[in-house]
Amino acid sequence: MMTSSTSEKPLVELTKGVNGLEKVILREVRGSSAEVYLYGGQVTSWKNDLREELLFVSSKAIFKPPKAIRGGIPICFPQFANRGPLESHGFARNRFWSIDKDPPPFPASTSSRAFVDLILKPFEFRLRVALSPAGDLMLTSRIRNTSTDGKPFAFTFAYHTYFSVSDIRHDSQEIVIRANNTRCTYNENTRFNLFEVRVEGLETLDYLENKERFTEQGDAITFESEVDKIYLSTPTKIAILDHEKKRTFVIRKDGLPDAVVWNPWDKRAKAIADFGDEEYKHMLCVEAAAVEKPITLKPVASLTQREFSLAAEKSFLLVYIVYRCFVAIYGWSATMTSAKDPLLLSYFIFSIPWVGSLRKAHGLRTVKRIITVVINKYNMNLLPH
Numbered sequence: 001m002m003t004s005s006t007s008e009k010p011l012v013e014l015t016k017g018v019n020g021l022e023k024v025i026l027r028e029v030r031g032s033s034a035e036v037y038l039y040g041g042q043v044t045s046w047k048n049d050l051r052e053e054l055l056f057v058s059s060k061a062i063f064k065p066p067k068a069i070r071g072g073i074p075i076c077f078p079q080f081a082n083r084g085p086l087e088s089h090g091f092a093r094n095r096f097w098s099i100d101k102d103p104p105p106f107p108a109s110t111s112s113r114a115f116v117d118l119i120l121k122p123f124e125f126r127l128r129v130a131l132s133p134a135g136d137l138m139l140t141s142r143i144r145n146t147s148t149d150g151k152p153f154a155f156t157f158a159y160h161t162y163f164s165v166s167d168i169r170h171d172s173q174e175i176v177i178r179a180n181n182t183r184c185t186y187n188e189n190t191r192f193n194l195f196e197v198r199v200e201g202l203e204t205l206d207y208l209e210n211k212e213r214f215t216e217q218g219d220a221i222t223f224e225s226e227v228d229k230i231y232l233s234t235p236t237k238i239a240i241l242d243h244e245k246k247r248t249f250v251i252r253k254d255g256l257p258d259a260v261v262w263n264p265w266d267k268r269a270k271a272i273a274d275f276g277d278e279e280y281k282h283m284l285c286v287e288a289a290a291v292e293k294p295i296t297l298k299p300v301a302s303l304t305q306r307e308f309s310l311a312a313e314k315s316f317l318l319v320y321i322v323y324r325c326f327v328a329i330y331g332w333s334a335t336m337t338s339a340k341d342p343l344l345l346s347y348f349i350f351s352i353p354w355v356g357s358l359r360k361a362h363g364l365r366t367v368k369r370i371i372t373v374v375i376n377k378y379n380m381n382l383l384p385h
């Protein structure tokens, strides 16, 4: 399992973490790293090459059995939430896993040298956590039906990922008007905030909320209250855009059709003992999952493999705005004029001084609003499905 590097620190290191619990540190030469606790087989840290933490772990997390660690990537297995007779989210997240010294060969080839193989017995749940040279985090679960009673094995599953985000809330503004000694205030919840955290890839999909089925509206998902939704039949790629941190998380998943989106918001946060009252602002769970339809393994050693990877890409607000404007203008002119590319390009170029003069006359805020309205109106997704 352990691989040496030419740099000072090893690529894979087994060490002690909080409360003396064993953890494995994965490092890549460019500086990215990840940490995995054997307790829960749980990733608790993933840092990019600038050593910025990308996952959220609560300051109140209890690193002690039987409580699962609040944050990182707990694994929900063999039951998601309370959808069955077991404890909430199953037991994989509060059992001790072992290092799998002799894992069976991996079907998928990987260029990663920083990885660890874990196993949860007696179920034969094998987990590989790998860090790619570019700093992407990859988790692969291989689960075998080891039952000898000839029965199939059905389970639900989730990689319950807690992402670290700048501030999940919409930018709420209090406007105060004074007239004749009367003070009038109102809260404007600006849906036009370009800095909001948004999830793309789930719009227009069906979701379950409190066991009822709804359909998401056309816009990308933004947050202004508690969210606990299970999106169904989701694409293999979902993105979380966080312009304030200049970061886009790209989640890629295979064999996990659902995606759970969870943030407890202020009231529920207060009711969770191992979670800070204000911490909901800086976390967002987007979980690659199989919830609605359990995964069923036939009897006699049948095996399934479920993959999941995370990339954190730098995003630049200006480039994003320009891109979205271009896409919006393209969409508009294609509908209105059936114009061809050179004409579209000229629309785009001519729009730049127009944006400049609008800014002079009405301020940056108005320009931002107009741009966002156009973007939202045409709802051009950044990600191809």
Ligand SMILES: O=P(O)(O)OC[C@H]1O[C@@H](O)[C@H](O)[C@@H](O)[C@@H]1O
Pocket: 081, 088, 089, 160, 228, 229, 260, 262, 287
């Ligand atoms: O407190 P737990 O058991 O870790 O669960 C946290 C949340 O996990 C989410 O995945 C569920 O959708 C929520 O319903 C749940 O509240």
